[in-house]
Amino acid sequence: MDLFLNIFIGGLLIGGIYSLVSMGLSLQYGVGKVYNIAHGEFLMFGAFITYWLQSMGVNPLVAVVINAPLMFIVGFILYRTVFTGIRVRSPNPGVFESNGMLAAFGLYFIVQNIAVLIWGSTPYSYQYLNTSVALGPSDFHLNRIIAAVFAIAIGVIFYIFLASTRSGKAIRAAAQDTATAGLMGVDINFVLAMCFGFGAAMAGIAGTLISVCYPIQTTMGLGYTVIATVVITLGGLGSIPGSFIGGFIIGIITTGVAYWEPGLAVAAYYIIFIILLLVRPKGIMGR
Amino acid sequence: MLKKVLKFTVPLALCLILVLASILVAGCGPAGTTATEIVIGATRDITGPQAGFQTYGTAPVYKMWIEEVNAAGGIDVGGKKLKVRLIEYDDASDTSVAVKNIEKLCTQDKVNFLFGPTGTAMLFAVAPIANKYKTLMLGSEGGATTMEPLLANMPYVYSVLNYSNHFQLPVFCDLIAAKGAKTVYICFMNDLHGAEYNLTMQSECGLRGIQVLEAKSIPVTIADMDPIINEAKSLNPDVFCMFAYPNQNILFMQTAMSLNFNPKCVIVGPGCNFGFFNLMFGAALNGVCGEGAWNAKSSPAAAAYAQKIEPLVGGAGNMDWWGSIVYYAEYQYFAQAVTKAGTLDTDAILKVFRTEHFQTVVGDFYWSVQGNGTGGGLLPQACYVGQIGQWQNGIFEVVDNDSHNTASFIYPKAPWPQS
Numbered sequence: 046m047d048l049f050l051n052i053f054i055g056g057l058l059i060g061g062i063y064s065l066v067s068m069g070l071s072l073q074y075g076v077g078k079v080y081n082i083a084h085g086e087f088l089m090f091g092a093f094i095t096y097w098l099q100s101m102g103v104n105p106l107v108a109v110v111i112n113a114p115l116m117f118i119v120g121f122i123l124y125r126t127v128f129t130g131i132r133v134r135s136p137n138p139g140v141f142e143s144n145g146m147l148a149a150f151g152l153y154f155i156v157q158n159i160a161v162l163i164w165g166s167t168p169y170s171y172q173y174l175n176t177s178v179a180l181g182p183s184d185f186h187l188n189r190i191i192a193a194v195f196a197i198a199i200g201v202i203f204y205i206f207l208a209s210t211r212s213g214k215a216i217r218a219a220a221q222d223t224a225t226a227g228l229m230g231v232d233i234n235f236v237l238a239m240c241f242g243f244g245a246a247m248a249g250i251a252g253t254l255i256s257v258c259y260p261i262q263t264t265m266g267l268g269y270t271v272i273a274t275v276v277i278t279l280g281g282l283g284s285i286p287g288s289f290i291g292g293f294i295i296g297i298i299t300t301g302v303a304y305w306e307p308g309l310a311v312a313a314y315y316i317i318f319i320i321l322l323l324v325r326p327k328g329i330m331g332r
Numbered sequence: 333m334l335k336k337v338l339k340f341t342v343p344l345a346l347c348l349i350l351v352l353a354s355i356l357v358a359g360c361g362p363a364g365t366t367a368t369e370i371v372i373g374a375t376r377d378i379t380g381p382q383a384g385f386q387t388y389g390t391a392p393v394y395k396m397w398i399e400e401v402n403a404a405g406g407i408d409v410g411g412k413k414l415k416v417r418l419i420e421y422d423d424a425s426d427t428s429v430a431v432k433n434i435e436k437l438c439t440q441d442k443v444n445f446l447f448g449p450t451g452t453a454m455l456f457a458v459a460p461i462a463n464k465y466k467t468l469m470l471g472s473e474g475g476a477t478t479m480e481p482l483l484a485n486m487p488y489v490y491s492v493l494n495y496s497n498h499f500q501l502p503v504f505c506d507l508i509a510a511k512g513a514k515t516v517y518i519c520f521m522n523d524l525h526g527a528e529y530n531l532t533m534q535s536e537c538g539l540r541g542i543q544v545l546e547a548k549s550i551p552v553t554i555a556d557m558d559p560i561i562n563e564a565k566s567l568n569p570d571v572f573c574m575f576a577y578p579n580q581n582i583l584f585m586q587t588a589m590s591l592n593f594n595p596k597c598v599i600v601g602p603g604c605n606f607g608f609f610n611l612m613f614g615a616a617l618n619g620v621c622g623e624g625a626w627n628a629k630s631s632p633a634a635a636a637y638a639q640k641i642e643p644l645v646g647g648a649g650n651m652d653w654w655g656s657i658v659y660y661a662e663y664q665y666f667a668q669a670v671t672k673a674g675t676l677d678t679d680a681i682l683k684v685f686r687t688e689h690f691q692t693v694v695g696d697f698y699w700s701v702q703g704n705g706t707g708g709g710l711l712p713q714a715c716y717v718g719q720i721g722q723w724q725n726g727i728f729e730v731v732d733n734d735s736h737n738t739a740s741f742i743y744p745k746a747p748w749p750q751s
Contacts, residue, residue, distance in 0.1 A: 166384035260582035
């Protein structure tokens, strides 16, 4: 019983961060139709900005209020300049998806190389609330508990935003059918850019929370993009609640596998991914 | 008629004599007299996951050595000073690209010599290519037990770095056995490096009656060390071994500190040997062991070298207290070997490598040639400045129980400070 509780609580703690990263990619891919392979690079930049701020004496969690708007602006501008251009020149959505992905590949290399030039490839880490508290049968990291609480709070706030604001409704409409939403008077270019911006902001926030708990490196981004891809497939493309729940499910499964055989923790992502594609390709909350 | 024949044959014969004479002169004299420079090639992880080594590994060392050599006019080859030129290609941590790079360096660029690639897996991939083209490769960050039998048939490959059975873990196990350690928990990266350290540790523990409680492999992308630390905590080992790369080792340190896991001895590496570990963990690192090892206290020459290399790697955080000094010693040896051979002919230089000792920054430097004296080379234990380091008050002290020792081995280490 203790083991199951350990796995459950440990999975929830790491799953919170996975949820946040995945909600961002879900917005970009599920709504914006850009499979942003550079999503993890926004996360990495967020982590390094946090590292830089904390080295100047700023509380790392305060970095969220700097990171989120900054990444939103970068993401918004990127979509309006690069991806909107590709979208309007593409003859159909399929061509836009493939060209958008290629552009995102380019973005991935550009961002990573800039980061390597600035910070090199050395791992960085800092100590923030690196102590433990007893939760049930075991001790758990205080910084991870705080990160998970932050991630859940941001997920819930974003869900309320989607459910109860005009902009949120416009995003949901665009997620269901972009063309029809456009015909109904939704400013699609603005809404899609906003989705991309929100996705980047969430990656930036996730970067802050990751830097609080784990070592960071300029090459860390792609690994999180892979995890987010598995989570959004599990949750259902474009489904924000699906990504939110999916993050926790993946967190619990991989923690369980790590208790049994740590060497298979990564293989577990791909096994889940393949099973999902075969059994339920639209995910648990996909339509 | 005779005049006509002579009119053509005499100039022809003269030309023939001239050609033959020039061939003879070129063949008999040292090649160094015709070469205008020494070209050394390298395939390195300039980008990619292991790119950090380009900052804190071998690359800054060979770049510094090349600058020094060229500032002094070059290497003396048969009485002529030849400057060294480096051709460096990026393999982005991809072994297939590294293999192509080495092929290009050997066949198109026609380099005289090669510097080793970044890491053991790369070394495995490119060493046979260097050997195929009979191009001498001077080892870098890599080294492996499974490489040893292969070196017997690779006379052009010289591996300079120490590793698990060569001679780090025997030294480490002697240290912990002498202090009465009875149990060990091993966590290792699921790649060649980790697997070799795990197997060697198990074997060395067995020889000394130390029980291995568990050996767990982890992937490079591991995000959560809690399951391993919780299990280790429940088993309460005297010694915890973390044989992984810097990212996973930092995660281990954070997790062990946070979950208050305090074995009597911890060995962590590679990564622990770099200055950034000390900058990250500060006093908490006191008593933590790592592979290596050398420091400024090892000798006056080592102190001077440390002072020289530190600004070039970008400060104390990028100091490598494991391999840096032996890489430099290897290049110093190489320059003297080329001068002694008096030629850039690889086989002539290899003859010198097989027999000669030269003085370097680590003192007397020579090779242990594999394959009964006809294969590639490894560095003998006597040439290393140390095998095991332990952080003590910000210094990566050499704690080997021999003349290399710069401080006593602390066992048990103090518990992690509570934040």
